[in-house]
Amino acid sequence: MASTTKRRSRPTLELADARHAGYFNIGQAAEATGVSAKMIRHYESIGLMPVADRTFSNYRIYSDNDIHTLRFIKRARTLGFSMKQIEALLGLWQERRRSSAQVKKLALQHVAELEQRIAEMQAMRDTLQGLATRCHGDDRPDCPILEDLSGAGGSCCAKGH
Amino acid sequence: MASTTKRRSRPTLELADARHAGYFNIGQAAEATGVSAKMIRHYESIGLMPVADRTFSNYRIYSDNDIHTLRFIKRARTLGFSMKQIEALLGLWQERRRSSAQVKKLALQHVAELEQRIAEMQAMRDTLQGLATRCHGDDRPDCPILEDLSGAGGSCCAKGH
DNA sequence: GCTTGACCTTTCCACGATGGTAGGGCCCAA
DNA sequence: TTGGGCCCTACCATCGTGGAAAGGTCAAGC
Numbered sequence: 001m002a003s004t005t006k007r008r009s010r011p012t013l014e015l016a017d018a019r020h021a022g023y024f025n026i027g028q029a030a031e032a033t034g035v036s037a038k039m040i041r042h043y044e045s046i047g048l049m050p051v052a053d054r055t056f057s058n059y060r061i062y063s064d065n066d067i068h069t070l071r072f073i074k075r076a077r078t079l080g081f082s083m084k085q086i087e088a089l090l091g092l093w094q095e096r097r098r099s100s101a102q103v104k105k106l107a108l109q110h111v112a113e114l115e116q117r118i119a120e121m122q123a124m125r126d127t128l129q130g131l132a133t134r135c136h137g138d139d140r141p142d143c144p145i146l147e148d149l150s151g152a153g154g155s156c157c158a159k160g161h
Numbered sequence: 162m163a164s165t166t167k168r169r170s171r172p173t174l175e176l177a178d179a180r181h182a183g184y185f186n187i188g189q190a191a192e193a194t195g196v197s198a199k200m201i202r203h204y205e206s207i208g209l210m211p212v213a214d215r216t217f218s219n220y221r222i223y224s225d226n227d228i229h230t231l232r233f234i235k236r237a238r239t240l241g242f243s244m245k246q247i248e249a250l251l252g253l254w255q256e257r258r259r260s261s262a263q264v265k266k267l268a269l270q271h272v273a274e275l276e277q278r279i280a281e282m283q284a285m286r287d288t289l290q291g292l293a294t295r296c297h298g299d300d301r302p303d304c305p306i307l308e309d310l311s312g313a314g315g316s317c318c319a320k321g322h
Numbered sequence: 323g324c325t326t327g328a329c330c331t332t333t334c335c336a337c338g339a340t341g342g343t344a345g346g347g348c349c350c351a352a
Numbered sequence: 353t354t355g356g357g358c359c360c361t362a363c364c365a366t367c368g369t370g371g372a373a374a375g376g377t378c379a380a381g382c
Contacts, residue, residue, distance in 0.1 A: 025358080025359075026358090026359070026360095027357095027358065027359080036340080036341085037358095037359085038340075038341070038342090039339080039340070039341095041360095041361095042339080042340080055348095057347080057348055057349085057359085057360095058347085058348090058359080058360065059348080059349095059358090059359060059360080060359085060360090068311070068312070071311075071312060072310050072311055072312075075309070075310045075312075076310050077339090078285075079285050079288060079289055079310075080282065080285040082338080082339095083338070083339080089307070089310065092307065093307050093310070093311065095302075096302065097302070098302045098304075099299065099300045099301065099302065100296050100297050100298055100299060100300075100301055100302060100303060100304035100306075100307075101297075101298045101299055101300065103296065103304045103306050103307055104293050104296045104297075104298040104304070104306065105298075107289050107292065107293045107296070107306050108293055110289060111286055111289050111290055111293065114282050114283075114285055114286040114289070115286060117282060118279055118282050118283060118286065121241065121275050121278060121279050121282075122275075122279060124239075124240050124241040124275055125272055125275040125276060125279065127240060128240055128268050128271060128272050128275070129272055131268065132265050132268045132269055132272065135261050135264065135265045135268070136261050136262075136265075137261055137262045137265040137266075138260065138261060138262055139260045139261075139262065140260065140261055141256075141257065141258070141259045141260065141261060142261060143259075143261035143264045143265070145261075145264050145265065145268050146250070146253065146254050146261075146264055148236070149233050149236045149237050149240075149250065149254070150229070150232075150233055150254060151229065151232060151233075151236075186329085186330075187329095187330070187331095188328095188329065188330080197369080197370085198329095198330085199369075199370070199371090200368080200369070200370095202331095202332095203368080203369080216377095218330085218331095218376080218377055218378085219330080219331065219376085219377090220329090220330060220331080220377080220378090221330085221331090238368090243367085243368095244367080244368080
């Protein structure tokens with residue numbers, strides 16, 4: 001697990017005091033970062049976010065630093081990184097001795113994954129587009145799309161009755 | 162539910178007799194279609210495949226027709242159709258009075274979904290590729306990738322300590 | 323016939339990331 | 353004090369697939 005899982009040792013406070021001191025509750029953190037309260041709790045439970053401090057009445061409170069981390073996670077999700085990859089990126093982010101080569105490697109790995117998935121989906125699209133172009137799209141039942149699905153050979157039997 | 166959910170009324174048999182009569186057990190059906198036994202049972206449970214007939218000893222048996230249907234599903238999955246879409250396609254396939262227009266509409270809907278997802282992933286890839294190109298990838302910690310994730314503004318503070 | 327190993331059966335759990343809901347407690351303003 | 357809105361936990365659902373456990377069946381070799 002990343003170092004983010006370790007507990008902090010902020011003093012426990014009343015919610016009003018915490019707000020005075022510049023802390024946010026989970027709803028405010030969600031609003032400020034675009035990460036739902038639900039997901040903030042989830043990220044804590046899987047160790048992506050540090051265990052949040054609580055007020056006396058058990059409300060989670062978040063510092064500016066936490067907000068910053070949540071924005072980082074949000075941005076990384078938007079770029080399609082997985083939780084595992086984000087965990088690694090967060091580790092590097094918080095690592096003073098990191099080398100940019102490590103970060104670049106992670107990013108390029110993800111680029112390669114994206115390329116892979118893009119290529120797969122383009123192949124699907126091209127096949128379907130080709131079939132659809134050859135389909136009359138009228139009232140008659142004859143359809144090259146169904147013929148393809150029904151056994152790409154073409155010389156095969158016609159089902160449907 | 163599609164008409165595929167209705168039971169058939171094939172006579173119950175011993176397994177050996179069923180094989181003689183040209184039926185397959187689930188393992189053979191899986192082998193012949195590339196759909197795992199697990200997924201064949203799953204497709205039955207969600208009504209995508211008809212409820213399979215059984216031997217006396219409760220083994221599922223499959224006809225050539227079933228094999229054909231499984232291949233249809235497999236091919237449609239390969240083209241990225243969802244279960245819901247496949248249910249509709251199977252319905253049309255088995256419908257004598259279908260119009261090819263209905264099939265074409267489904268296919269083009271799916272093409273549009275694919276285009277959408279492709280565009281999203283291309284945007285991710287382009288952004289990341291750009292960031293990675295600007296990253297030295299050496300031993301130093303400075304990294305435009307982390308800077309982007311850490312608050313795309315650029316003029317923002319640097320975390321990491 | 324009996325043993326053995328491969329197969330079949332069902333049921334439950336897991337993934338990844340997110341949303342929802344239910345039942346309870348807390349906070350703040352009127 | 354009361355009410356509405358927020359927070360807490362704990363659970364279930366999604367979607368498609370894989371895995372494992374615990375038990376029954378089949379087929380081949382002895």
